[in-house]
Amino acid sequence: xxRTVADVMSRDPIVVRPETPLQxxxxxxxxxxxxxxxxxxxxxxxxGIISETDLMWQETGVxxxxxxxxxxxxxxxxxxxxxxxxxxxxxxxxxxxxMSKNPITISPDKxxxxxxxxxxxxxxxxxxxxxxEGQVIGILTRGDIIRAMAxxxx
Numbered sequence: 001x002x003r004t005v006a007d008v009m010s011r012d013p014i015v016v017r018p019e020t021p022l023q024x025x026x027x028x029x030x031x032x033x034x035x036x037x038x039x040x041x042x043x044x045x046x047x048g049i050i051s052e053t054d055l056m057w058q059e060t061g062v063x064x065x066x067x068x069x070x071x072x073x074x075x076x077x078x079x080x081x082x083x084x085x086x087x088x089x090x091x092x093x094x095x096x097x098x099m100s101k102n103p104i105t106i107s108p109d110k111x112x113x114x115x116x117x118x119x120x121x122x123x124x125x126x127x128x129x130x131x132x133e134g135q136v137i138g139i140l141t142r143g144d145i146i147r148a149m150a151x152x153x154x
Contacts, residue, residue, distance in 0.1 A: 005115050008106035008148045009129050009138035015040045018096025019046060025050055025095050035141075038128045039099045044135045046128050048099035055098065105130050106140065116145050 002034065015038045016025050025037060036051035106115050106127045115127060119142060127136035 003148065004108065004127055005106055005110050005112060007141055008112055008144050010144060011110065013038060013136065013139040015136060016050065016095050018094065018099070020095040022093055022095060022098060026055060036126050038139060039095055040136055041047040046105065046130060046134065046136050047101065048101045048111045049103040049128065050095050050099040051125065054100055067123045099143040103128060108137065111147065112148065115140055
């Protein structure tokens with residue numbers, strides 16, 4: 001019988017709220033040796049995810065977009081809105097200011113094979129697992145899938 005996401009996911013993951021200070025989230029990631037955390041509201045509904053990638057802006061900074069001047073006009077060679085978003089992340093002080101919104105999610109009844117395909121195709125490291133009310137009940141990581149593959153070979 002094919003395994004489902006519920007068979008392999010980590011249950012009751014550590015979550016943070018949008019108002020959680022960024023330093024607290026960084027501490028949780030470092031101490032627990034995990035690479036991302038679901039961000040939930042008061043009803044435990046998913047509002048975003050904060051990952052190591054989101055936090056890299058804090059350390060690396062942001063490069064302004066390239067532009068050229070033509071007849072006293074500025075023409076950006078890259079989208080300036082992207083720069084503003086990245087700058088906001090680099091200067092953020094709370095999880096809500098830095099998190100990625102609208103993360104890709106999955107339900108617990110989906111086949112593990114489908115989850116692995118989503119993770120691979122969408123190039124994400126984790127999928128929050130949501131129940132029918134949209135509440136976070138687990139998280140499925142690349143590591144969870146690899147451990148399940150190893151266990152099936154025993």
